[in-house]
């Protein structure tokens with residue numbers, strides 16, 4: 004019988020269910036890992052899942068975890084903010100193009116809870132005129 008426990012530093016964006024389980028020898032079980040990017044503004048989040056057990060050969064097992072968040076100003080979700088995002092927003096606002104991939108919040112570049120041409124201007128100012136970066 005192996006007793007496993009999954010643990011990590013406190014990360015509100017990463018969760019596991021169950022966090023502790025008992026697996027009889029010769030069997031297996033699933034642990035469901037969930038990522039939640041709600042209210043995350045930074046592009047990268049790192050953590051390490053640590054699987055502890057009573058197995059003397061494999062204790063603990065460490066699994067690096069990385070979450071990339073496509074945020075405001077990155078409507079095409081390529082994790083870069085550049086002129087292609089300006090084009091994406093112009094297409095979305097004025098030409099019936101696809102909605103921002105990460106969600107509609109990505110089009111609200113200036114965080115005023117509106118999605119319109121001022122967001123395009125804000126993004127152009129950031130990219131080409133040293134304006135403030137997208138985000139709240």
Ligand SMILES: [Ca+2]
Nearest residue numbers: 077081083088
């Ligand atoms: Ca982008």
Ligand SMILES: [Ca+2]
Nearest residue numbers: 111113115117
């Ligand atoms: Ca806005």
